[in-house]
Amino acid sequence: MRLIPHLLLAAGVGMSVSAHAADRVSFNADWRFMKGEPAGAAGAGAAPGLDDKAWRKLDLPHDFGIEGPFKQEYEGETGKLPWWGVAWYRKTFTAPAGDAVRQVYLDIDGAMSHATVWLNGEQVGGWPYGYSSFRVDLSKHLKPGAENVLAVRIDNPPDSSRWYPGGGIYRNVWLVKAAPLHVAHNGTFVTTPIVKAGEATVDVQVTLENSGGATAAQVSTAIYALDAAGRRTGPALAQSSPSALTKVGAGRQILLAQSLQLAQPKFWSPAKPQRYVAVTTVSGEGKVTDEVETPFGVRTVAFEAGRGLILNGEHVPIQGVCMHHDLGALGAALNVRALERQLEILRDMGVNAIRTTHNPPAPEMLELADRMGFLIVEEAFDAWRLGKKKNDYGRLYDEWHEKDLRAMVKRDRNHPSIIMWSIGNEIREQGEPEGWKMAAHLADIVRSEDRTRLTTAGFNHVVSGYNGFQTAVDVVGFNYKPWEYPTFHKSAPHIPVIGSETASTVSSRGEYFFPVSDDKSKGLANFQVSSYDLSAPRWASAPELEFKGLDDNPFVAGEFVWTGFDYLGEPTPYNADSTNALNFTDPAARARAEKELAELSKVKVPSRSSYFGIVDLAGFKKDRYYLYQARWRPELPMAHLLPHWNWPERVGQVTPVHLYTSGDEAELFLNGKSLGRKQRGARDYRLRWDDVVYQPGALKAVVYKQGKPWAEDTVQTxxxxxxxALTADRSALQADGKDLSFVTVAITDKEGRPVPRSSNAVRFTVSGPGELVATDNGDATSLVSFQSPERAAFNGLALAIVRTRAGQAGAITVTASSDGLAGAKVTLNSKAQP
Incomplete structure (x- = not known):
């Protein structure tokens, strides 16, 4: 057993934060944006005297790709949206005269991609990997007491991603000001090397930086409890002895460590995500020069080869999903409420873990995971030196892999939610004789920054006798290989195993095709996929195959299903994915993949988003949601019937009925007549009545558990x-210009019953201090702009996303109308921020 005592950072942006609000401020407002290159010499967009008044004014975060337009000729693999190309962002600001004696930095949480930053015409830094957070020092070229011009150039290359990456400065930007003597960037690291029920030892490492003259310094740390919202509560629970430094040299960094004893610690876990904060105070020449807050959690983590994840001494099965970073109709541009909504929907399904595929997430994602209680496997790369696309990370690997990997770990190593670091996904080096040495090199970089967590990777190859990769990481992740679990465990019984990517079942919400077949290649029509949840690509399977693999091999730590939500791009099985052939080392398999690719490339595929999600792109639950909920929340009385019961063309025809339930027995009734009672066997994960003859009316399932009534579900014609009918996920909002309400419109009959096959066009209008920012319906084939106020319902549902206006409180009215149908309104209340 390898035990990992652990704690981590949970600050709102996942890094050390100055206590003085004025010292670290959002720098998102009032930018000027231009797509393309301005006229003139190279770098003309950085010139301080450039007239940018005609440029578009906007606030960050911003994704220029999501604005479209969709075009059929664009790759479906990346969403049929124009996310590539050069773009410029400029911001003019006045720096106070007092900044002359301070260090001034710009922190960019994410810019897609190849970002270069200028201040007053002087290049001050940049970063190519679009998923990395980075800092540039503005101090040297800043003009205190005067106007300054900041410029950022994005150069997002085409053919560089396998999914929709977005384009632009799509995450938050911060202006950070510090005294010459301060804590360095991401310069605190909190660990709990000794954890007992009555006491925990908390070690705080602080990297102190002095950009001024030599000086004496004193550093001390206090620990406070945090409430659920991340606010300090009560007095200090522990206080370190001050660390006195007689001299911190000019231009030097010094690493120091402090140790505190925390009595009666409350452990962080998904069920009870209790957090603390370490407040580190730095003084020089008798004055406080910096104060940094580092939220963390106390917990122990172990992976046992025979049982899986042991959290705080208890076995916790991983019930996880993989998630890309886009937010559906909002694109890649970060919005905290949109992220929170995704996590709320997943939590209700029973999800307790997220794999951030295939790249570092926004810092806010990890803050939400800390607060809401999700376990995180944070992944660094989708490719190493042998890329999968012409312009992907393979071009950056040699120069940047170490910088990117260290940046990820140092930024995020204080988050209690993170349980493992993944060094890569399905990398092509698996097939290379020396590839395992690259894996070992990357894992060693991770361990040099954080020895409190294990390393892993997602492997999709199985090499006879294995090829060394299994020794390079601490936990072996298998992608789509449940049959390999016992073989691997027998060959290496000391190495923990997890299903790092599983199932990849495909479906379209509300679509059902007949006849129903268990052949996973069937169930496809009209660029949609049947929601009987039996269809999958050739490498994948229905959910039950993975369920059986896990149940038959309880040493496996759990699974990460591909995927929690649908995402933009990769519309498999209608996807001409050029990487498919690369993922096969067997010549015959590769030849078949290349032939399929050639055939697919002849077809004009309208799809712009995936079918993998358990939840669709709009956030509406597919049938599969309830299959996983039944498995992951066995204590919840639930039952879900499928399909819907509106089939006038199928009267008298066999229409199979499936039931997902947490019960163990059920009886099915059609118009009050019993169609039989069925029991679930040990490896039955759904109940099936495959010979039901369709008649309109009411289909009802009555479910029992241990012989007692448990749950019911009814679908009606x-x-x-x-x-x-309109419903809002939230009606009480903050008037901050960022908060969102997701408003669902359902098409119903005059009795209020859902009409599941309706596709009426719905028009949305918003009045009051709010605005309509996007619409969607979850249809992967829709190429209507996400900004359109009109949206056809897809199988009875459509979505409007409404945003508040900053500083404007009051009632917001959302109205939906459709020709020939009675309209609906819903009222939201936007409140002024406290």
Missing amino acids: AGKAARL
């Missing part, structure tokens, strides 16, 4: 579409 609806009449003609007659009305719209």
Whole structure:
């Protein structure tokens, strides 16, 4: 058993934060944006005297790709949106005269990609990897007491991603000001090397930086409890002895360590995400020069080869999903509420873990995971030196892999949610004789920055006798190989195993095709996929195959399903993915993949988003949601029937009925007549009545558990579409210009019953201090702009996303109308921020 005592950082942006609000401020407002290169010499967009008044004014975060337009000729693999190309961002600001004696930095949480930064015409830094957070020092070229011009150039190359990456400065930007003597960037690291029920030892490492003259310094740390919102509560629970430094040299960094004893610690876990904060105070010449807050959690983590994850001494099965970074109709531009909504929906399904595929997430994602109680496997790369696309990370690997990997770990190593670091996903070097040495090199970089967590990777190759990769990481992740679990465990019984990517079942919400087949290649029509949840690409399977693999091999730590939500790009099985052939080392398999690719390339595929999600792109639950909920929340009385029961063309025809339930027995009734009672066997994960003959009316399932009534579900035949019904996920909002309400419109008959096959066009209008920012319906084939106020319902549902206006409180009215149907309104209340 390898035990990992652990704690981590949970600050709102995942890094050390100055206590003085004025010292670290959002720098998102009032930028000027231009797509393309301005006229003139190279770098003309950085010139301080450039007239940019005609440029578009906007606030960050911003994704220029999501604005479209969709075009059929663009790759479906990356969403049929124009995310590539050069773009410029400029901001003019006045620096106070007092900045002359301070260090001034710009922190960019994410810019896609190849960002270069100028201040007053002088290049001050940049970073090519679009998923890395980075800092540039503005101090040398800043003009205190005068106007300054900041410029950022993005050069996002085409053919550089396998999914929709977004384009632009798509995460938050911060202006940070510090005294010459301060804590360095990401310069605190909190660990708990000794954890007992009655006491925990908390070690705080501080990297102190002095950009001024030599000086004496004193550093001390205090620990406070945090409430659920991340606010300090009560007095200090522990206080370190001050560390006195007689001299910190000019231009030097010094690493020091402090140790504190925390009595009666409350452990962080998904069930109870209790956090603390270490407040580190730096003084020089008798004055406080910096104060840094580092939120963390106390917990122990171990992976046992025979049992899986042991958290705080208890076995915790990983019930995880993989998630890309886009936010559906909002694109890649970060919005905290949109992220939180995704996590809320997943948590209700029973998800307790996220794999951040295939790159570092926004810092806010990790803050939410800390607060809400999700386990995180943070992944660094989708490719190493042998790239999968012409312009992907393979071009950066040699120069940047160490910088990117260290930046990821140092930024995020204080988050209690993170349980493992993944060094890569399905990298092509798996097939190279010396590839394992690259894996060992990357894992060693991770360990040099953080020895409190294990390393892993997602492997999709199985090499006879294995090829050394299994020794390079601490936990072996298998992608789509449940049959390999017992073989690997027998060959290496000391190495923990996890399903790092599983199932890849595909479906379209509300679509059902007949006849129903267990052949995973069937169930496809009209660029949609049947929601009987039996269809999958050739490398993948229905969910049950992985369930059986886990149940038959309880030493496996759990699974990360591909994927929690649909995402932009990769519309498999209608995807001409040029990387498919690269993932096969067997010549015959590669030849078959290349032939399929050639055939697919002849077809004009309209799809712009994936079918893998358990939840669709709009955030509407697919049938599969309830299959996983039944497995992951066995204590929840639930039942879910499929398909819907509106099939006038199928009267008298066999229409199979499936039931997902946490119960163990169920009886099915059609119009009050029993169609039989069925029991679930040990490896039955759904109940099936495959010979039901369709008749309109009411289909009802009555579910039992241990012989007692447990849950019920009914689907009914609806009449003609007659009305719209609106519901908002939240009606109380903050007037901060960022908060969102996700408003669902459902098409119903005159009795209020959902009309599941309706596709009426719905128009949305918003009045009051709010604005409509996007619409969607979850249809992967829709190429209507996400900014359109009109959206056809897809199988009875559509979505409007409404945002508040900054500083404007009051009632917001959202109205939905559709020709021939009774309209609907819903009122939201936008409140002034405290």
